[in-house]
Amino acid sequence: MSFQNILFESKDRIAYLTLNRPDKLNALNWQTMQELQAALTSVKEDGNVGGVILTGAGSKAFAAGADIGELAQQTPVSAKEFSLNSQEILRFIERFPKPIIAAVNGFCLGGGSELALACHMRVASDKAKFGQPEVNLGIMCGNGGTQRLPRLIGKGRAIELLITGNMIDANEAYRLGWVNHVVAPEQLLPKCEEILQTVFKKGPVAVQLTLEAVIHGMEMTLEEGAQLESNLFGMLFSTEDMKEGTKAFLEKRQANFQGR
Numbered sequence: 334m335s336f337q338n339i340l341f342e343s344k345d346r347i348a349y350l351t352l353n354r355p356d357k358l359n360a361l362n363w364q365t366m367q368e369l370q371a372a373l374t375s376v377k378e379d380g381n382v383g384g385v386i387l388t389g390a391g392s393k394a395f396a397a398g399a400d401i402g403e404l405a406q407q408t409p410v411s412a413k414e415f416s417l418n419s420q421e422i423l424r425f426i427e428r429f430p431k432p433i434i435a436a437v438n439g440f441c442l443g444g445g446s447e448l449a450l451a452c453h454m455r456v457a458s459d460k461a462k463f464g465q466p467e468v469n470l471g472i473m474c475g476n477g478g479t480q481r482l483p484r485l486i487g488k489g490r491a492i493e494l495l496i497t498g499n500m501i502d503a504n505e506a507y508r509l510g511w512v513n514h515v516v517a518p519e520q521l522l523p524k525c526e527e528i529l530q531t532v533f534k535k536g537p538v539a540v541q542l543t544l545e546a547v548i549h550g551m552e553m554t555l556e557e558g559a560q561l562e563s564n565l566f567g568m569l570f571s572t573e574d575m576k577e578g579t580k581a582f583l584e585k586r587q588a589n590f591q592g593r
């Protein structure tokens with residue numbers, strides 16, 4: 334599979350997707366979004382891949398937002414369509430059955446931040462900068478930022494960032510809960526790999542259903558979410574992994590999970 338705006342490779346069960354328009358700070362034009370979806374579709378079907386690291390090419394940016402040149406061409410009708418189509422891709426990412434970590438290596442702004450927010454976790458280099466600067470352009474988030482940011486960091490903090498357009502550094506993003514970890518630039522990929530390699534040792538079906546419970550459950554009432562959790566919990570007792578996991582514990586050995 335060959336792409337123009339992303340790099341895509343797999344190693345040690347991890348798919349590495351790199352936004353690759355460094356001269357434009359990896360701004361997300363429509364083609365890049367479509368390539369991302371196509372690459373992730375193939376990752377979803379690839380049984381040899383257990384998780385994804387999404388990052389940006391170059392040392393300056395994860396992604397500095399939606400491509401402003403493309404945005405400038407939109408009409409009210411096409412802008413709504415553009416937003417709906419992008420939202421669909423981000424839903425695909427959010428509901429992805431394998432963990433996706435955004436490795437944020439630099440500017441993470443606007444649509445770039447919204448993309449990172451749709452990932453399951455965010456790890457930042459201490460050089461990263463975060464912000465939702467849409468209001469500087471006289472527009473607002475169109476890729477879920479007004480919805481996912483408050484759910485992640487709280488309403489008041491999100492509103493301040495969304496309506497001031499202020500940029501914050503990685504440590505402030507960590508303090509707010511926007512990112513899971515902040516590390517030196519050279520530790521960014523190793524930290525993401527360490528997280529995924531830890532996950533890969535666990536029961537794969539349990540990991541997949543846990544993601545499903547959290548992502549879908551967050552959109553439900555507590556009662557509905559708890560019901561979903563009970564259903565998925567019960568389902569796990571039909572897996573060989575559950576039998577192996579409990580047996581291995583009782584036999585005081587490492588579990589050998591098969592993912593079924």
Ligand code: COA
Pocket residue numbers: 356357358360361397398399400401402440442443444466467469470
């Ligand atoms: N869309 C399209 N092109 C973008 C872009 C975006 N979101 N962000 C940066 N670029 C392009 C610049 O136009 C420039 O291209 P050029 O060299 O062909 O002129 C190149 O990337 C480098 O950006 P530049 O502004 O020169 O870098 P900088 O270090 O001076 O500033 C930023 C970095 C991130 C502060 C600045 O690029 C910026 O504010 N970008 C827009 C951020 C934004 O508003 N995002 C939300 C969009 S909804």
